[in-house]
Amino acid sequence: MSWLHIFPLLAASAATVAASDAPLPTGEPDSAELIALQRERYERVTVPVTIKGQGPFRFMVDTGAEATVVSSALASRLGLIQRSTATIVGMASRADAQITEIPQLALGSREFFIRSAPILESANIGGADGILGLDSLQDQRVLIDFDKQRIFVADAKELGGDRGYEIVVKARRKLGQLIITGARLNGIDVDVIVDTGSQSSVGNMALFNRMRQTKGLGDNTLTDVNGNDLTSPVKVVRKLQIGNMNLSSIPIMFADAPPFRTLGLSAEPALILGVEQLKLFRRVAIDFPKQRILFDLPREVNNRDPISNWLHL
Helix, strand or coil, X not given: CCCEEEEECCCCCXXXXXXXXXXXXXXXXXXXXXXXXXXXXXXCEEEEEEECCEEEEEEEECCCECCCEEEHHHHHHCCCCCEEEEEEECCCCEEEEEEEEEEEEEECCEEEEEEEEEEECHXXXXXXXXEECHHHCCCCEEEEECCCCEEEEECCCCCCCCCCCCEEEEXXXXXXXXXXXXXXXXXXXEEXXXXXXXXXXXXXXXXXXXXXXXXXXXXXXXXXXXXXXXEEEEEEEEEEEECCEEEEEEEEEECCCHHHHHCCCCCCCEEEECHHHHCCCCEEEEECCCCEEEEECCHHHHCCCCCCCCEEC
């Protein structure tokens, strides 16, 4: 699970790391806005990027991560030697890590200068070469097309506006995150963060305490970006309502995780909604400038044909 927040420190250091594996094929290099969606072992969303004209490299698109990240192997391969130290807040822990500048990071036709990118082990970020975090996504719409297995990163107008989306939900911004308010889970008011870097959905302890009568499924363990494990109970919730959309029978892990404290979401029920639920839609668009999340329902729902019990209107 790749949620992270960084706190700069005064100390500076350097490290020697191993060389990176060979990059993936380019996908669709002639398209300025269409970026091939690829799946790695945790079925998270990755795209090809180039750095200083080299690559492409596999970067996971993570709307739950504050910062863009580079793997230690890739940082060594690219000669990213401008290093300082910061505290990285992951889902399970806080730990000090090196940070570096990433010049000329190109995503489609867009190019970025990343001033403070944490350097993390590839094994702790799902085997990817890096993470595209909120610092790379703030002025854009991220459209994930699960049907076509493609990602579009562009202005909303370039991506067809809001056509085809049955559900459009407003969100508020905090520390770059978009937080959906007014959602209800088993009748409980809950704030929801849409996290494309998290495979599972995770609730805070304030939500857990309101759901003590809900049947549990035992414990589950995840490993965060710092390489530390978090073991927590899992419950299946009856219904999550977002706007006029209801999702049913959702497994949720519960933990007193640092992200909730960092975002000021510890005291009231809150939920991180992961890819396991998002990929049930045809498309999900996260519009950062307009602070909205858009959902395109499956064709079976559009045609009102029967489907499994996970979603109904």
